[in-house]
Structures are given as structure tokens and as C-alpha cells.
Amino acid sequence: MSSTRPRTLSDWLRTRSEGWLVDLLRTRTDLAVPAPADMGVLAARIGVRVSVGRALEELDAFGLQVLDGLLLSSTTTTYAELRDLLGPAVSDSDLRGALDRLLALAVVWGGDEELHVVGSVRDVSSPHPAGLGRPFRTLAGAAPDDRLRAILGALGQDGDDSDALVEVFENADRLAALLADCAPDDLAVLRHLDEGPPLGQLPDADLPVTLAEARNPVRRLLARGLIVAIGPDTVELPREVGFALRGNAPLGPSRLHPPALSSSDLGPSTVDKTAAGQVGIVLSQLESLLDSMGLDPPTVLRSGGLGIRELRRLARAKDLPVELVGLYLEVAFAAGLVDQSPDPDSRWLPTRAFDTWSARPPAQRWAELAAGWVDLGSWPALIGSKDDRDKTLNALSYDIGRSWAATVRRRTLDVLGELPAGSAADAESLVAQLVWRAPRRGHTGRPDLVDAVVTEAEHLGLLGRGALAAPGRALLRGDADPAGVLADLLPAPIDHVLVQADLTVVAPGPLEPDLARQIGLVADIESSGGATVYRVDERSVRRALDAGRTAAELQELFVTRSRTPVPQALGYLIEDVARRHGRLRVGAATAYLRCDDEALIAQLLVDRRAEGLRLHRIAATVLISTSPVAGLLEALRAAGYAPVAEDASGTVVISRPNAARLAPRRPSARPGPARLTDAQLAEVVRKMQAGDKASRNARGAPLQSWAPGVTTATILELLQTAYYDRVPVWLGYIDAEGSASQRIVEIDSIGGGYLRAFDVNVEELRTFALHRITSAALLDSPA
16 A cells, blocks of 8 residues: 555545455445446546435444544544544444444545545535534624624623634633533523534524623523524524533434344244244235136236225235235235236236246245345335325335335344344334434334334244244345245145034145145135135035036045045035036037926026026927027026036036236346446456556556557557567557447567457457557556
8 A cells, every 4th residue: 555645535545455445336336337437437426426325324323423523524534533522432443443334435535644524425414413513713704793792792801803702612611611600591592402403593683682681591692602693583503512512422422332122032933933824824825816816817007007996806805904915916026926918908917937936835935925025126015005196006006116115124124133033123122223223214214114014024924923033034144045944844734634514624734735726626715824724615516516526536535635524514515516517518509508307497497597598498408598608607507507518519618717827027026226246346346447557557658549440660569569578558449349448458469460468457368450459558567
């Protein structure tokens, strides 16, 4: 490192190591894209106000307090001066840690003897650092002479200019004596302003007043100069008075330590079991929801998203809260399991990725959903609420996208992850902790947002009773496979059910996939949880028969898979439905019905429920209708009959609804900014350093330039000199696409119209056409 003290931010950046610069670009990702050409460009980007504002959001309350200490100086600050401002409550190691963080973010630069604050930091920070006002000298310089003379008279001082008055306030002993003479009411006003901001409102504040004329505390303080009028109705507390009131803590109470995080110990086992149980519920409910959307897909609104009416319809059909259905859909969309069809009458449909996802083990399915939720760019809790234009915010729409969503989730879960396993945080202390960690991130510490994160995390099984479970902890830390951790907690799939006398079927745990499909075909879910309860009725049995199952197969299913005796009522129900099932045959005539039972045909002709079908008898066992086959089947089933369709050859047509699917898409509902890998960041730094060296050396080196396509003997001589003396060359080059670039090269060979050289920018050997080189200069030393 050079012994010369850096004069500019660019110079200081040149003294930083490659690893330090990589860390800077990783933390402040906006600085790296597009790649800066040199240190000057990087320094310019560091000072952009938007970028500085984002960097300050990474600071905790103590880091901002240290920054306030630096902002109190209008120029530079030494470490010793900063040390005095923080007071004895802060150790050198704590101060060094906070200062290193400010330097690492490049909002502050320099060394202990000269600490500089990047200029735009002042633009995005409070005009009153640490809640302190401006120095008395600054305030007095703007005050009229008659007011200054009145203050001097009230203090019993000689002189008639501001210097004499400033001398009083800059003398700590004299100022302390002045404060000691203040009445309790006067001190109360001063302490109120000292808490910040240091401004107050007072009508006619700029009118001169003597101590004898003052009738209230504020007027008395104005008369003695302890507050100064800065406008017709505004007063300001001078910085020196604030320092005197704060004593050994000039920057106010130390914010070194975060507020205590209150927690209760629930036990890791209880938390993990609760979360694992919830995972089973989530997977079952989400799979059922998307299955139903494949059969009866909701429409896409013209403005995009899923309308609140359709959302409520889905919620009623699955007996789930609307908020939970909205959450499930947002997570499924982020994971690529659901999307909108591309046709004009667009609908929300599961993708083929949903079928692949459904076939995976439960732990892996959950891990995909949980990871997608953590980084979700939308805020599901907004679904159904109104925006500032009184417009309803819909699910699966960009209206609920929020740039801060993933950050709020991550930060909230990170705090919970720092608690011991099995511990749940008190909501109020959790919010206070988040506010301390990121005071400038307004959304991070909002109680309603924190509550939404905790609620959604519990629904999805990352939390158990408010505490972070082991799978969620593994997901956040990345030190273990969350699917593997969860797999150890989930009960093994079971191969049996319990059939009850009331025709309910209880699954005492997660069923094997094949068994779950078979039971789901012949029974409907009545309730889900640790144990899933199905109900068998006439409609569900008919559905299984329509799908091609026989009565014997259904009977065998329950006999072989039930650990309890199958009640006779269930057997009777299956046989009764099967006996009636298919006795009526429907075909196209528009439609016909045929049945070997003439009595049943006669019954249909006189049944009032079938009057709308306009049935006509053309034979003892055949009826025809003008209704289409699908409508005839639906109407007869609604009337209590059990017909089946047949084709022209008389073969029964298996009628199971087709579930629509879309082509899979890349999962990323609302993609955020691209993040560069460490290897890519290192490459950016190397190119930046090479470009910086090239630009600086080329400015002081003799530059040979010529038009592309013309190579002179002088240029060839320069390149040959560089080759024989092993001196790097700075080249200007235009490639085959016409893109101009500058690079530092070490020549390997010259000949045949080409220059073969090691390109320092990309650290590889390359070939350059001599006729495309536009400029060249010898550098002093290897890059």
C-alpha cells in the first residue's frame, strides 16, 4: 500500500485489495452492473444518491449513530474525534467494527487521520445528525446585530459582535454555568429539543426580546441565546447546548446493543412435530386445489390476475380461508406449478410441472414451495385489500408485487433463526429487534408485515407454534438439505385406512401415493389435518364407476386396505349404485337411451324431472332425446339415475374428466435483479483494475494511433520492442462486430498479420488482427 495519503475516493479504492472490492460489489450489487471500466467510474457510482440510500439501509442503529458522528463535521474527522463523540459507553473494538462496516460499504473512506464521508450521504441523511442543531457560530452569523446585542446584554457580556457571543457558547465552563442558572421549566424545553429534532415553533420568534420582557420559558431562552430564532416562527437549539445537555454521550444514548429479544422455550421436538404435521396439510390442500383448477379452471381478469369472486369460489369448494387460497396460489405460481393459458380466453391452469412435482417425495415438494415463498416477490397478505384508488388487489397480479417483500421475510426469519432451537419470539420484541437492525428500512419493522410473515410461515410449515423448525432453519442457513431434514421428521407413508360405520374413511397419516389416488377417486375429503377424513357417498361411488372401476374392485379395495371391518352399509351402497349404474345407455341420435328393463323406460317417460329432456319412445327398450349426450347424462344423474355413455358399437365410454395442463415454464413469478456469482464479481474486479491501470498509464505514455486497416513500420516497431523487452502494451482494438475496447496485453508472438498475446483483462491467450488495432502505448510495468 502506498504511503501517500489518498486524496480522492478513486485513489482510496485503488489501495483496496481484490477481495475487498469483490465484497463491496457483492454487498452493493448495483455497482457491478454494468461492469465499471475503471476506479473512476466505480467512485462515481458509489456517490449516486439512490445507491447510497440502498447502502445505508444495510446499517443497524449503532452504525447510523457512528455515521452521525462523522456527519457532524463539514469536512473530515479523525478517529480520535469520533472516539470522543461516542463516549465511554462504547469500546474501541465496537467502534472499530462499526467503522469497518461503513468503510466496507464505501459510504466512508480514508484512514484514522482523515475520515471522509461520501458527499451524497449528506444529501440522503437527516439535516440534523444525531438530532443536534447547527453550531452557534453558524446560527449567530445569520442573526441581525440588534438581536445579538440583546443576547449579550442579557448575559452581562461586553462587545457588540457575534464573535464575543460565540466565545461564550464555545467555552464549556461558561455554557455549563449558563445552563445552571436556568429554571426547571426552561431546562424542560431545552431537553425536549435536545431529544431531536432540534427545531421548535414559536410565533414572532424573530422579534428581539430582553430578559426583563420574557414571560415564558421559550422567550427567556431566546433572550439568553440558548435557542436561536432562524425564521419568523422557528427556533433552533445550538449544537453546543445539545452537547452540554448530553454530557458524556454527545451523540445521545448509545445504540450499540439491540433491544432484548423476549422468547419462550417450546422445545425443539414440539416445534418440529408441529411444523411437520402442517407440511402434510399444506401439500394435501395445495395438490387438491390445483387438481380442481385443472378440471374447472378460473378465468384470467383482463387487467391480469385472479378475481376475488373466483378466489372465493375456489375457497368455498375446498372449504379453506380465502387468504390461505391466495397464499397457495402465489407460492404455486412462483414454483411454476400454475400459469395462465396463452389463448384469448385465458384461464389459470396447472402446468405439466405440477404433475412432475406431485410425483416427488413430500419433503422435496415442500422444500421447493418453501424456498419459493422465502424469495417471493409478491405480498399475499394484500390480496383482497384496496389500493389508494380504491381498487381491489387481486391474487396472481402484479398489483401485489413489492420490492421489499423478500427482504422483509428474510430479515424476520433470520432473527427467529438466531434464537435457540425450539424458542418462539415475542411479537413486540421481534419488531423492536428488526427496527434496530435496519432503521432506514421502513417496511422491515412494521408490526403488520412481521405478523404476516409469521402467519404465512406457520401455514407453510417453516414455523411450528411461532418458532423456526429444523427444516426451515436448514433452508435459511443453507448448511443442510431442508428436504433431508424434513424427511426425518415426516411419518412414513402408510398403506392402510380405517373405514368407519358412518361411511367415513380415516387415513391416520400420509397415504402411499397409489392408495391416496384410489381413495380420492371413490371418496371425498371431509377434513384434513394429522389424519385425513374421507366420506363415501352415492355420488363418489358413481364417480369411481364412471372412471372404469367395477364394484368388485371397489369392494376389494376397502377389504384389503382397511384395518377395521368394512361395514355392511358400505358394501350395500357400492352394490346398489353398481346395480343401477349403466342400466341406462346414452348415445347420439342427437341422443338415445336404451335399457333392457322396460319398466325403467316406462318410469322415465312419466318422470316429471325428465320432462325437459323431451324423451320419445321408439321401441320397448329405447328412447331418444333432442338433448346432447353430455347434457342428457348430466340431467339424468341430477334426477337420481345412473346412466353411462356408450359409443356406436355399444361399448361403455369411460368418462373421467380431463385435467388440462400447460407447458411448464421457468419458475420465477416476479424475477428480481440478477445476482453475480463470486467468480463473476472477481472477473469484474480484475477487468476494472486492468482498465484503471491502462487508463492511468496510457495518459502518461507516448500513444501511437492510426486508422484501422493501416499498419505502419513505427507501430510494428513499438509492438516488437514490447515483445523483446517483455513490456505490457495498452491496446485500443475494434473486434469483428465493430465493438471498441481497451485492454492490457503481454505479447507472445507477432506474425502473419496477427498479434498473439495474453489478455490481462480476461486472463487468457488471444489473437488480435493487426489491422484492427486502433492505438497502442507501452506500459511501465506488468499489470
